[in-house]
Amino acid sequence: MDKILVIDDNSAVGQALTVLFTLHGFETATALTPQAGLNRLAEGDISLVVQDMNFSADTTSGEEGKALFFAIRERFADLPIILLTAWTELETAVELVKAGAADYLAKPWDDAKLIATVKNLLELAELNAKQQIRASERHQRRQAIADKFDLGGLVYQSDAMQQLLEMALQVAKAEVSVLITGPNGAGKEKIADIIQRNSSVAKGPFIRVNAGALPIELMEAELFGAEPGAFTGLNKTRIGRFEAADGGTLFLDEIGNLSLAGQMKLLRVLQTGEFERLGSTQTRKVNVRLISATNSDLPGAIAAGDFREDLYYRLNVIELTLAPLKNRAEDILPLARHFLAGRPLTLEACRALENHDWPGNVRELENCLKRAALLASNERIDVGDLNLPPQAMRRPRPAFEPDEQQLREVLARAPSISEAARLLGLSRQALYRRLEKYGITPP
Incomplete structure (x- = not known):
């Protein structure tokens, strides 16, 4: 009571x-x-x-x-x-x-x-007390994962990424194929890297192939290799990515771009571990853990006859779905500070970053901040340095996790704690918790 x-x-x-x-x-x-x-x-x-x-x-x-x-x-x-x-x-x-x-x-x-x-x-x-308890529990879970697993420097804050990470780590040791789905630039390769780092073949090679960046006619040679004369201009043996990944992991990005002939060969490798180089009749055998990724609608491609259904189910033993950055907005500022390597952001810049939709996801955010860091005239990155569309400054301002420097800056110019909380988009109770966290005495 x-x-x-x-x-x-x-x-x-x-x-x-x-x-x-x-x-x-x-x-x-x-x-x-x-x-x-x-x-x-x-x-x-x-x-x-x-x-x-x-x-x-x-x-x-x-x-x-x-x-x-x-x-x-x-x-x-x-x-x-x-x-x-x-x-x-x-x-x-x-x-x-x-x-x-x-x-x-x-x-x-x-x-x-x-x-x-x-x-x-x-x-x-x-x-507020329940929220503090949940926040403490989330922090403990994240710390336990960071202590136990190799996360490869992953930067995140959102519960959505936490849940995906926990599932990825759960399947990392299993000898199963993993399909990572999600929009371009959201970080699918980073999740694949984390799976490899914590897998039973972590000491083996980790070979990456972007199927979306290769012409279809070169895709099979890239994956399975080719003998001299297999196609015009090839005068020496070409080792394919499957051979290079033997004993480790092959990450095949944009799997939806693979030709039907390449899909057939990929299915055979997954079923038997065997394949032939282009222009060769010699069967080769490898032991490779396959992680694939796509931003395509593979079920739709199956219905259209552009993707093999049997291959889809071979690839999709475990599916990990990575949300777009706009759906995990809590990750935006931690990633921004990571990309800026310590350079501070103004309060207005933080708000603009969180208001933007980031259609290019993490890749767009990284490019935006690298450009801002190069062109900014001051040490602190301001909203004008970001070159974001005007609507990023007009929409409602969400709450975010301010750092110590931002807290001190706002407290110095605000006439009261209540006004400081309003400027930061926080409740007074939440502001006091952050002041206590950084050992700041309210003015």
């Missing part, structure tokens, strides 16, 4: 609020002085504070309440605080709300409004 602490020098106020809160299912503790209130808070188990603004006789300035508020805020940054005030202290109460107080009510208070405010604040506090 939630417990509310009432700090007021008038015992009648404490008694009245105790009765009111008890009728609505809340436990209540009371304190007559600021120090007694702080001592009670130190004991723990308080979910919300209702505090007066004056404690000494004939005092109406509200300075005592102001000092108490900041003392509580310094020690218990996320604790909701409701101010009880006379009209003479209204200006001070408004100032404290801007600094993080949850609400203020004039004496005599409206019971219904006070109870509604208390319930809303306690529900919000419970939601």
Whole structure:
């Protein structure tokens, strides 16, 4: 059960609020002085504070309440605080709300409004606590994976990438073919690299072939090799990628571009491990783990007669689907900072990066930031350096994870904690958590 602490020098106020809160299912503790209130808070188990603004006789300035508020805020940054005030202290109460107080009510208070405010604040506090627990659990899961597996420097933050990564690592040791689907530039090759690094053939070669970048007439020679004279201009033996990958992994990107003849040979290799070079009758045998990738609609290609159904099911023992970058927006800023290698971004640049759709996905993001780093006139990358379309600056600004330098910059120019939270797109509670994370004392 939630417990509310009432700090007021008038015992009648404490008694009245105790009765009111008890009728609505809340436990209540009371304190007559600021120090007694702080001592009670130190004991723990308080979910919300209702505090007066004056404690000494004939005092109406509200300075005592102001000092108490900041003392509580310094020690218990996320604790909701409701101010009880006379009209003479209204200006001070408004100032404290801007600094993080949850609400203020004039004496005599409206019971219904006070109870509604208390319930809303306690529900919000419970939601924030659950979010913190989930965030902690996510961090622990990610740290456990990073400690146990070789992620090859993968940079990510989103739950979507976390789930895909966990599945990729689960199948890495299995002797099965993996098909990675997703849009161009989303990072399919990076996932294939992680599977190879954590596979039973991790010490073997990892050979990459982009089927989309090769003419169809050269595709079979590239994969299976060719003998001299197999086609015009070839005067020496050409070792194919399957032979080069023997004992390791072959990553075949844009598998949908493979010719039907090449598909037939690929199917045979998957079934038997055997193939012949172009222009040769000698059968060769290899042991290769195949990871393929495509941005094509392979079921649609099967229906059109452009892709073999039997090959599809051989390739698709395990399918990993990589979401486009716009659907895992939490990854944008961590990737951006990685590509900039330490160069800072302004707040406006961060917002523009998160607002853009990134049709070219991670590859487009990397190219954008490399260009910005080369052309920016200042050390800090600003929104104008990104050369993004105007709509990236006009759409709603999502919340993001600011770094320490951005927090200090916004705090220095914002008139209050409330305004700093608004500029950062965060709740006050979320901002206080980040200040605590970096050891920053609120101004």
